[in-house]
């Protein structure tokens with residue numbers, strides 16, 4: 301149904317739920333089984349004992365904070381986002397906004413990062429730290445995708461990890477800074493954006509969405525704000541706050557992984573809230589394939605019980621659709637097999 305792809309509006313229900321934690325130092329067979337289960341149930345899990353050196357993380361955090369503490373005019377030199385670069389409040393090109401400032405960078409060291417506009421003082425240091433962090437993220441994401449391949453019983457267990465390890469991969473690094481923001485009713489009464497969400501659960505830093513790529517690795521400082529939409533159950537979908545833990549990474553299934561697994565793994569809808577007392581920093585790696593890579597449901601994921609549900613498309617085609625849609629849209633619905641059969645004019 302085409303109507304199903306219009307923005308879903310989820311209410312304010314907040315639920316506390318035990319979220320899956322995967323210890324990467326455990327037995328490989330057990331780890332791959334747990335990862336598959338978490339991605340089927342939540343499209344989300346937290347990893348501990350991930351092997352990323354603490355120094356790599358803290359250096360990245362320091363240069364991110366150094367950048368966000370620059371005067372506004374200095375930060376604007378790295379903007380506006382095209383879509384890469386510095387952005388403040390406006391997210392994407394379709395009218396979305398949130399209480400966030402960010403730096404969106406390509407995660408491929410060979411792509412120029414406007415280094416001198418981001419760090420006038422020391423662009424070389426900036427690039428080195430980003431490259432080291434991105435290399436660690438690519439390694440961790442590759443390992444998790446390899447484990448997923450094994451857990452799903454794929455004949456070629458490296459088929460997922462190779463996509464993001466490719467030298468032409470279109471992966472991104474996003475640094476989000478959420479300054480503290482008022483959230484009580486009195487403060488908001490004169491603000492035209494005071495909706496139900498704002499009053500009851502704080503202000504929206506980054507609105508509800510799923511990540512379009514294959515896999516997301518998110519690390520935040522010790523300030524909470526990330527929420528995931530729990531899978532629908534008898535008591536309905538609800539927002540689940542993710543407790544902050546700066547020593548770990550949160551892993552999210554992206555739209556492409558949902559398509560490649562023919563809907564068996566689900567891309568998790570999530571959002572970030574801001575609070576009135578502390579600023580929050582998140583560093584988010586989005587693992588993506590090369591632009592011209594074809595994405596199709598893997599043969600092992602198509603069964604008589606689970607017939608093929610997505611058509612084939614390239615990542616470049618998916619990106620075009622994504623930039624034409626609002627943040628909260630369910631983009632993958634436009635690539636369903638039945639959309640092509642019932643509404644061929646929608647599929648260019």
Ligand SMILES: C=C1C[C@]23C[C@@]1(O)CC[C@H]2[C@@]12CC[C@H](O)[C@@](C)(C(=O)O1)[C@H]2[C@@H]3C(=O)O
Nearest residue numbers: 383391392393396511512622623625626627
């Ligand atoms: C409103 C938008 C921002 C976004 C591109 C889009 O048109 C829809 C997807 C958005 C998103 C969400 C996850 C990542 O933060 C992001 C970089 C991405 O790949 O898709 C953003 C895009 C963006 O900010 O450019």
Ligand SMILES: O=C(O)CCC(=O)C(=O)O
Nearest residue numbers: 474476506526572582584
């Ligand atoms: O900052 C966060 O916790 C979420 C950010 C996010 O979802 C994104 O950058 O796509």
Ligand SMILES: [Fe+2]
Nearest residue numbers: 509510511570
């Ligand atoms: Fe996201």
